[in-house]
Amino acid sequence: MRPLTPLPVESTPETLPRTQAHARPDSSTDVLVVGAGPTGMACAIEAQKAGFKALIIDKGCLVNSIYHYPINMVFFTTPELLEIGDVPFTTSLAKPTRLEALEYYRRVAEHFHLHIRQYEWVKTITGEDGKFRVTTTDRHDAIHDYSARKIVLATGYYDLANQIGIPGENLDKVFHYYREPHPYFDTDVLIIGGKNSAAEAALDLWRHGARVTLVHRGSQMHQHVKYWVRPDIENRIKAGEISAHFNSRVQEIGADFALLQTPSGPVRLKNDFVFALTGYHPDYDFLRSAGIELSSEQMRPVCDPENLESNVPGIYVAGVIVAGSRTNEIFIENGRFHGKLIASHLSEKLGGGNPNFPLDAT
Numbered sequence: 001m002r003p004l005t006p007l008p009v010e011s012t013p014e015t016l017p018r019t020q021a022h023a024r025p026d027s028s029t030d031v032l033v034v035g036a037g038p039t040g041m042a043c044a045i046e047a048q049k050a051g052f053k054a055l056i057i058d059k060g061c062l063v064n065s066i067y068h069y070p071i072n073m074v075f076f077t078t079p080e081l082l083e084i085g086d087v088p089f090t091t092s093l094a095k096p097t098r099l100e101a102l103e104y105y106r107r108v109a110e111h112f113h114l115h116i117r118q119y120e121w122v123k124t125i126t127g128e129d130g131k132f133r134v135t136t137t138d139r140h141d142a143i144h145d146y147s148a149r150k151i152v153l154a155t156g157y158y159d160l161a162n163q164i165g166i167p168g169e170n171l172d173k174v175f176h177y178y179r180e181p182h183p184y185f186d187t188d189v190l191i192i193g194g195k196n197s198a199a200e201a202a203l204d205l206w207r208h209g210a211r212v213t214l215v216h217r218g219s220q221m222h223q224h225v226k227y228w229v230r231p232d233i234e235n236r237i238k239a240g241e242i243s244a245h246f247n248s249r250v251q252e253i254g255a256d257f258a259l260l261q262t263p264s265g266p267v268r269l270k271n272d273f274v275f276a277l278t279g280y281h282p283d284y285d286f287l288r289s290a291g292i293e294l295s296s297e298q299m300r301p302v303c304d305p306e307n308l309e310s311n312v313p314g315i316y317v318a319g320v321i322v323a324g325s326r327t328n329e330i331f332i333e334n335g336r337f338h339g340k341l342i343a344s345h346l347s348e349k350l351g352g353g354n355p356n357f358p359l360d361a362t
């Protein structure tokens, strides 16, 4: 492979604190992928298959978003549609659990000997096509520098929750992520939202002894709620086991109450915890900081749909970020194919890589 010289410490932008810097012998790569989600992994695998040296950097663990999903989550997708790198994914039941998916993606990472730097946060991307510089910080605030010929951004959307913008939203009792039911036994819990996450959290909490109220601005649960979850939540609501307020909004959250605006007027609820499950969005500022332009309405990164190269030559976008704010358009099922599109463009641009990589890589 082309050995690129690690960049000198002084070349890092001055905006970052420079207390420590670590240049590693493997800090130069053909393709640097930001994000070790299913898409980022697929991009690195396909780049490697095309003969390029690929490095993935993630601020969390491997498939960090999936790791942070509700502990007992079951995917709506059948396993074969979550496969990457043509590695078969078989599961004990029709739909994979979160645990099975975590195991699968670990196995895939091992199988392809993916180079992954976990717990390093990509902060800046500078330079130009063929000569990019990437700076990260790790868990100990140490700074690391990398150089890459091409960059793939596959940063997902699960890190930034959509805010509702109401008084009390910042209280400690308000969460934008649901993990597990036990801590909420025998408490009054309000769920905001009407899609899958809200429906599943409401049911899980109710089944584990919480008193659950759901509030949704729509007139009913969203049509995309999983087909096996929808009748369950609707029947619990019909039976009065879970209270629901449709065509309603939360107006204010207080220490021990929540105030709703409903069609029949204001409703004040006794409340201990709130799960505001109103969706997530990509880190637009991070994309802009790399020079990527976003469409004005849906914040879609400007890119060539044929190969996903953005308006910045040499920087590609992949996975759910390609859909901007329309995060329900791209998921693992279809985002996993972005790797092949990008890899074939890389081959066109860079010529063939080393077909034996990484087996003969040193």
Ligand SMILES: Cc1cc2nc3c(=O)[nH]c(=O)nc-3n(C[C@H](O)[C@H](O)[C@H](O)COP(=O)(O)OP(=O)(O)OC[C@H]3O[C@@H](n4cnc5c(N)ncnc54)[C@H](O)[C@@H]3O)c2cc1C
Pocket (backbone or CB within 6 Å): 034, 035, 036, 037, 038, 039, 040, 057, 058, 059, 060, 061, 062, 063, 064, 065, 066, 069, 070, 073, 074, 075, 076, 077, 120, 121, 122, 123, 154, 155, 156, 157, 158, 159, 197, 283, 286, 318, 319, 320, 321, 330, 331, 332, 333, 334, 335
């Ligand atoms: C509860 C839930 C259930 C779902 N179920 C399904 C399903 O059944 N089927 C399906 O196809 N899809 C499903 N999805 C959607 C799917 O999980 C996402 O669309 C998918 O994870 C997107 O993949 P990605 O690789 O683009 O992003 P992600 O998986 O989100 O990966 C992005 C990665 O980038 C990292 N990152 C972000 N910024 C930086 C940075 N600056 N530096 C370093 N690392 C960074 C993050 O830590 C993360 O690991 C579900 C989503 C949710 C929330």
